[in-house]
Amino acid sequence: MDTPQPRWQRRKDARPAEIIEAALTLFIDRGFAATRLDDVAKQAGVTKGTVYLYFANKEDLFKAVIRETLVPELEMAESMIGEHKGPWADLLREMLLAWANRLMNSQTGGITKLMIAEASNFPELAQFYVNEIVVRSRRIFADIIERGIAAGEFRPVDVMMATRAVTAPLLMVKVWSRSFSACDPDAVSVADYAAFHFDMLMQGLKA
Amino acid sequence: MDTPQPRWQRRKDARPAEIIEAALTLFIDRGFAATRLDDVAKQAGVTKGTVYLYFANKEDLFKAVIRETLVPELEMAESMIGEHKGPWADLLREMLLAWANRLMNSQTGGITKLMIAEASNFPELAQFYVNEIVVRSRRIFADIIERGIAAGEFRPVDVMMATRAVTAPLLMVKVWSRSFSACDPDAVSVADYAAFHFDMLMQGLKA
Amino acid sequence: MDTPQPRWQRRKDARPAEIIEAALTLFIDRGFAATRLDDVAKQAGVTKGTVYLYFANKEDLFKAVIRETLVPELEMAESMIGEHKGPWADLLREMLLAWANRLMNSQTGGITKLMIAEASNFPELAQFYVNEIVVRSRRIFADIIERGIAAGEFRPVDVMMATRAVTAPLLMVKVWSRSFSACDPDAVSVADYAAFHFDMLMQGLKA
């Protein structure tokens, strides 16, 4: 006679994070509306009822997913800034590669895709995302560009535009690969692109 | 006996296009799953039943929306290519500005956003989109880059990467504005950005 | 080959009343919370979805049931008042018997039972019920008592109390029979009781 497995375990502390992780994956993959709580629960290894022990409803879970996932993002973004000596271009390069790295190893790209898709359905969340993540991330790159210009290292371009020029391509490549890597014959790796991107930023296309 | 006024008009030819237009707007705004057919019908000025006269089901409508909207895209994209004399940079500039123009005046940006969001839910559609639109659009810019390099006008960069560098930023700025223009304090106009983008592509950031 | 029955009929005008009637029966029998909309629908010969074509939700249906059922009640109650000649006692008797009759042939008793049970769960509805039905019904009997006293026909008793003395017993007997007729060995018919009640009201118990 073998020991029967207990039907479930008490994991009060671990549950929310597990559910959030499962939900994140599914939300990113299918979108908010197309994700069923049953699937979230199954993926988290619990039943639907358990989800409701920790989140008031589906929307609340979505918000938690976004917020909880963005917190490490924030911390990572902040931690990138630090002491720097030497040319600003070197720092820019370093930052870009670090960011590309995060884009590959975290859910950052997925979250971006998700927010792009659901922004109009969750306006306050979109606002939160823009304020807390986007604006801050831009600030980091904008600072570098501004200082580089002040140092005479960069051309005196419009900083806001340049910031977009620095961030948008990398983000797009990552978001794109999330959605189309399976069917795009010319898939491009984020890591490879990051290096190329920096080169293009510096030298431009002209011979 | 007098001829009774018909309760509705025969609009056989116009109906599908009207429904598709309404559906496109709503799909782009809310996503596929969050869009109700009732709302599509209302926006198209018909009733739900009428939608089913022209489309087998919601998914079928979605596919039609994508396909029908992409046809003019295709045609516009193709028509951009033609005889060209003078420097390739000039053609690139012209193409970029024309594309930016289309991004502003058509649903191209919206479709991109929609496809990013729903690609994993509609794989064949994603494949269709990539094959018919993305690859062709890339081809246009890739050609220019290749020829510019051959002519010694551009640096001998990786063409596939450079194509991304040319297209991704503009697309991202447009997609982003669709989702976040309401809550992004540093909104950037696509037209302005296009000019800046070309300048950066040519000269890079270095002083 | 026989003609296949149509799966359903369009009965837009009749539906709400049918649903209300079915709901009334079930609410009275089981109470609000214990009544499932599925059962209401089945009893009304429709499906659950149809209920939602006409009522926003279960609570809304409940309110409609109460209101719609009470309107005829009101009208009947009001219509009892009219021209009267002769002793006030005769009018009182007439009114009581008419009311007893209505109690037997309408859902009045059931509604009362229902409101007693659900008043605290639906405060505004309870208020509506008291204001629109109870107060008016009392007014009718209070008038008769007041005039009877003024005419010297009745003793100068407290009118409000006397009104209760006139109405409460009949109502209780009816409500009681709704709930306990199946298990009460000494069930009393409302019709019989009404006659007895009038007699007691007039003569009292004393020899």
Place this chain on the structure above:
Amino acid sequence: MDTPQPRWQRRKDARPAEIIEAALTLFIDRGFAATRLDDVAKQAGVTKGTVYLYFANKEDLFKAVIRETLVPELEMAESMIGEHKGPWADLLREMLLAWANRLMNSQTGGITKLMIAEASNFPELAQFYVNEIVVRSRRIFADIIERGIAAGEFRPVDVMMATRAVTAPLLMVKVWSRSFSACDPDAVSVADYAAFHFDMLMQGLKA
């Protein structure tokens, strides 16, 4: 090693009564179905699990609530009867006032309301209630009426009917006040009504 304080106290004997009391209050207020066991537990100062230590399920708790609450009812009812000398009307008056007193100071009225509402959902319980409480209570009043008639003190009325005439109004006034006291502008106190009721019973309305 010191003796750790136990997290909870053994209250084996007190627990069931506390839970029953809490449940009674909520059942009366909201009805059986609308009362959540969570709320019962909270009101009793325990957790949901504890309820199941003492009661097999919600229905079982309900039955216990009714039965346990009816036991004191029974005892009180029985204790009212005793030796009596003097006119039967005096005894009747005494009994009515005593009963009114119990109606005000116990849950009798609430139980009645509850049984009226749930009788059809709990037939055996309704039977139990009728047999053990209602029939016995009636017997008390019926006895007085019978003896009063035999003594020539009361008119020779139908005893069963008269019993209803004696009990129903008081019960109705109490039940009513439970449900509608908050919204009935002409609320009537049970104590006041009891005195009036006896007067009416004796003298009737006629001048």
Place this chain on the structure above:
DNA sequence: AATGAATGAGCCTTCATTCAT
């Protein structure tokens, strides 16, 4: 061709009940 009443499957949510701690 068009309508919109009706359907019914499916999802979110609640809550009585169980059981690991």
Place this chain on the structure above:
DNA sequence: GATGAATGAAGGCTCATTCAT
């Protein structure tokens, strides 16, 4: 004895889809 995390069945509600008119 008590807890409360976890379950799972049930029910309210939505909405894509059908079909009588």
